[in-house]
């Protein structure tokens with residue numbers, strides 16, 4: 001039964017989104033899955049409490065006060081509650097709609113504005129991102145990075161200090177980004193050769209060009225033709241999760257056109273992959289694009305899914321290491337992909353994989369969450385690092401650049417000094433015998 005909503009409410013939800021709130025039967029089974037509830041033990045920092053707040057605002061029973069919005073802002077949009085929910089509440093549609101309507105709580109500080117500018121106008125554009133990173137890279141080349149980092153940690157706001165802390169301590173001045181079409185390098189008559197469109201992402205293409213190169217080489221080696229379309233764009237996740245769905249829709253349309261003739265669209269970044277798979281929802285109300293968006297989402301895969309589907313031969317090289325695997329939220333909860341990355345690791349001779357406690361609990365990265373909510377992000381990273389250390393491994397494998405940067409930088413801060421790898425990097429080593 002659908003209750004009609006008042007004309008004037010603090011959160012004017014459309015019927016479909018409001019229905020998600022109505023679907024919640026208040027069972028509470030999602031509470032132990034929610035990272036912010038695990039940390040704060042408050043009902044209002046749990047999915048059930050947040051749904052209650054959004055429903056009450058939609059029904060005009062409460063106002064969108066700063067205090068209410070703070071509890072919504074603290075949500076990671078990690079979607080662990082969706083995996084746990086027996087009633088099928090699609091929570092992220094609720095919180096993302098709420099964020100597109102309500103401004104964040106509190107006063108907009110200078111630091112908030114800088115972060116917004118970086119998130120919406122720099123990060124989604126690789127060339128701007130490279131330009132923005134250039135001064136930091138020059139400081140690193142001059143050997144002054146540690147000194148500058150210490151000064152910044154004392155003078156910058158927690159959000160800006162976090163942004164600086166996330167940057168790895170070394171890297172090329174101007175990372176080269178792969179672009180073009182790369183034919184198969186191995187003849188695999190038994191395997192169906194796919195034409196695979198590789199979505200390289202915005203931050204990903206600048207921060208992990210080496211991983212991208214290895215992903216392309218691996219797909220070529222397994223018989224694929226890989227298309228890295230030069231006209232592709234950011235997946236739109238930063239804008240979508242930041243309450244700017246119209247901008248996200250423009251990015252989506254560019255990507256749909258860029259990969260129109262590919263069998264699959266592949267991402268090696270969980271956050272981007274989850275967004276690409278959401279284009280059907282993002283553009284469902286746009287008559288000219290809805291069908292194309294549906295087809296695009298249906299052919300989008302995480303790289304681990306495509307490699308498993310290619311029925312890969314046994315890799316010839318041993319990789320003697322002890323690792324544990326962290327499930328990125330947008331892979332495990334956003335895309336429901338948990339088995340394929342583990343299958344890839346199980347193919348590697350010599351690799352010891354130790355199970356991780358709370359492997360699918362968010363590490364605090366959550367897109368730009370660690371910049372906007374640095375205190376909770378830090379607590380969650382410390383929780384994750386404690387669990388990783390308990391495995392006895394110094395290497396954590398994960399399929400999302402945001403998680404890698406968060407866990408690596410926070411483990412450097414705490415002294416745990418963990419190494420982070422993508423499953424593709426270890427598999428590449430097992431096939432090609434070089435790191």
Ligand code: SF4
Nearest residue numbers: 034075076078079081
């Ligand atoms: S999305 Fe994550 S942080 Fe937000 S309510 Fe659900 S489980 Fe909690």
Ligand code: SF4
Nearest residue numbers: 024025027028030085
């Ligand atoms: S598990 Fe689902 S139905 Fe139960 S309280 Fe959480 S969101 Fe509501």
